[in-house]
Amino acid sequence: MTTNDGLRLLDPALYAQGGPPHELFTELRKQPVSKWEIQDVEPFWAITRHADLRAISTRPDQFLSGPGITLAPANRQEIPGFSQMRVVINMDPPEHRKVRKVASPWFTPRALARIDAAVEESARSLVDALAANASGEADLATEVAIKHPLRILATALGVPREQEAKILELSNRLFAPDDEEIGGGNQPEDFAQLAQEFLELFLPIIQDRRAHPTDDLASVLANGQIDGGPMGPMETLGYYLIVFNAGHDTTKNALAGGLRALVERPDQFEKLRRDPSLVPSAVEEILRWTSPVNYMKRTASRDVEVAGTTIPEGDALVLFYASANRDESVFEDPFTFDIERKPNPHVAFGHGEHFCMGAHFARRSMAAILNELVRRVDAWELAGDPEWIQASFVVGLKHVPVRYRMAA
Numbered sequence: 001m002t003t004n005d006g007l008r009l010l011d012p013a014l015y016a017q018g019g020p021p022h023e024l025f026t027e028l029r030k031q032p033v034s035k036w037e038i039q040d041v042e043p044f045w046a047i048t049r050h051a052d053l054r055a056i057s058t059r060p061d062q063f064l065s066g067p068g069i070t071l072a073p074a075n076r077q078e079i080p081g082f083s084q085m086r087v088v089i090n091m092d093p094p095e096h097r098k099v100r101k102v103a104s105p106w107f108t109p110r111a112l113a114r115i116d117a118a119v120e121e122s123a124r125s126l127v128d129a130l131a132a133n134a135s136g137e138a139d140l141a142t143e144v145a146i147k148h149p150l151r152i153l154a155t156a157l158g159v160p161r162e163q164e165a166k167i168l169e170l171s172n173r174l175f176a177p178d179d180e181e182i183g184g185g186n187q188p189e190d191f192a193q194l195a196q197e198f199l200e201l202f203l204p205i206i207q208d209r210r211a212h213p214t215d216d217l218a219s220v221l222a223n224g225q226i227d228g229g230p231m232g233p234m235e236t237l238g239y240y241l242i243v244f245n246a247g248h249d250t251t252k253n254a255l256a257g258g259l260r261a262l263v264e265r266p267d268q269f270e271k272l273r274r275d276p277s278l279v280p281s282a283v284e285e286i287l288r289w290t291s292p293v294n295y296m297k298r299t300a301s302r303d304v305e306v307a308g309t310t311i312p313e314g315d316a317l318v319l320f321y322a323s324a325n326r327d328e329s330v331f332e333d334p335f336t337f338d339i340e341r342k343p344n345p346h347v348a349f350g351h352g353e354h355f356c357m358g359a360h361f362a363r364r365s366m367a368a369i370l371n372e373l374v375r376r377v378d379a380w381e382l383a384g385d386p387e388w389i390q391a392s393f394v395v396g397l398k399h400v401p402v403r404y405r406m407a408a
C-alpha cells in the first residue's frame with residue numbers, strides 16, 4: 001500500500017495539537033509495513049511494530065544510518081556547517097563502533113557515579129525553588145524538566161553557567177525549527193547560522209580541554225583517539241553536538257511528559273510517594289509512555305525483506321518508537337500508564353547497534369527529579385492545558401502548568 005498522505009504521520013503542526021498520532025499507529029500495527037509519501041520529502045516505509053523495529057535495528061549492514069537519521073527533503077541541499085560534521089549516530093560499521101568507543105566508557109553506570117553529586121544537587125535546587133512557596137503554581141516543563149538535564153550536561157561538557165540560556169536556545173532551534181515560540185526557522189541559512197553559533201560555543205571549550213584535560217566528558221571528547229590518532233575537528237565538534245542535543249532535548253521531554261502523567265494520575269503518584277523504591281520502574285514507564293525520540297530513519301543498503309515485504313535498495317524506512325512502545329502484542333494495556341509495569345521491554349532508547357549511549361545518564365537524571373518530588377510534593381493538579389512542541393522528530397511538551405502544595 002502506498003499513501004501520499006504521509007503528513008498524517010509526521011506533520012509538526014499535527015504534533016503541536018496533541019502529540020504523536022496514536023490512533024493511526026494502532027491501525028498501522030495491524031498490517032505489514034506501508035509506504036508513505038509527503039510532498040517534497042523522500043518517500044518512506046513506516047515501521048510501527050515492536051518486532052520489526054528491533055529486527056531492523058540489529059542489522060546495520062542492511063539498514064544504514066549513514067545516509068541520515070531524519071527524513072530529508074526530496075531535493076536535499078547540503079546544509080553548510082552541519083553537513084561537514086561527522087556524528088556517531090550517523091555512522092555505520094565498522095567506523096561507527098570505533099567512534100562510539102571514544103565516549104562509551106564515560107557512560108557506563110560505574111563511570112557515571114562521578115556525576116551523581118551534580119545530578120542530585122540539580123534536582124534538589126530545582127525542587128527547592130518550588131518549595132520556596134508552601135503552595136503555588138509552576139510550569140513543570142520550563143521550571144524543572146528543561147533546566148535539569150541542561151544543567152547536568154552543561155556541567156559535564158564544560159559549558160559555563162552563564163551560557164546555559166544560550167545553549168537552550170540553540171537546542172530549541174535545532175530540534176523545533178518550526179515552533180513559533182521556541183524555534184528559529186527551518187531554512188538552510190537558519191541552520192548554517194546555528195552551526196556557526198554551536199562552533200563558537202564549543203570550540204573554546206575543546207581548545208581548553210586539549211591544553212588542560214580533566215576527567216570530565218568535555219576532556220574525553222576533546223582528546224578522543226581513533227585508530228591511534230586524534231579525532232578530526234569535525235568529528236570532535238559533531239560529538240559535542242550529538243551528546244549535548246541528543247541528551248538534553250530527549251531527557252527534558254521525557255521528564256515533562258512523565259510529570260504530566262503523574263499529575264494526571266493521583267493514584268500512581270500516591271503509590272510512588274508511599275513506595276519510592278518504585279522510582280526506577282516509574283522511570284521506565286515514563287520512557288515507554290513519552291518515547292521522546294519519535295522516529296529514526298534507516299536506508300536499505302540492498303533489496304531486503306521486512307515482514308514479508310521487499311524494501312528496494314535505497315528506500316528510506318522510518319522506525320516509529322512511539323508506536324512500537326504501544327504495541328499491544330508486547331505490552332498489556334499499552335495505553336495505561338502503570339509505574340509498576342513488568343516486564344517493560346520498551347525501545348525508547350532504541351535497540352542494537354545505535355542503542356542510546358546516554359541511557360544510564362538519562363535514567364539517573366530522571367530518577368533524581370522523581371526522588372525529590374515524591375519526597376516533597378504533597379499534592380498537585382493541572383492548572384491549565386499542557387502544550388505540545390511543534391516537532392515530529394524529538395517530541396514532547398513545552399508547558400505543563402500545575403498548582404501544587406508541598407509536604408509540611
Ligand code: HEM
Binds near residue numbers: 242243250296359362
Ligand atoms: C530520555 C532520554 C533519551 C532518549 C529517549 C534517547 C533516545 C535515543 C535513541 C532512540 C537512540 C538510537 C538512535 C538510533 O538507533 O538511530 C539514541 C542514541 C544516542 N543517544 Fe540517546 N536518548 C536519550 C538520552 C540521551 C542522553 C542523556 C545522551 C548523552 C548525554 C544521549 C546520547 C546518545 C548518543 C550519543 C546516541 C548515538 C549512539 C550511537 O549512534 O551509537 N542520549 N538515543
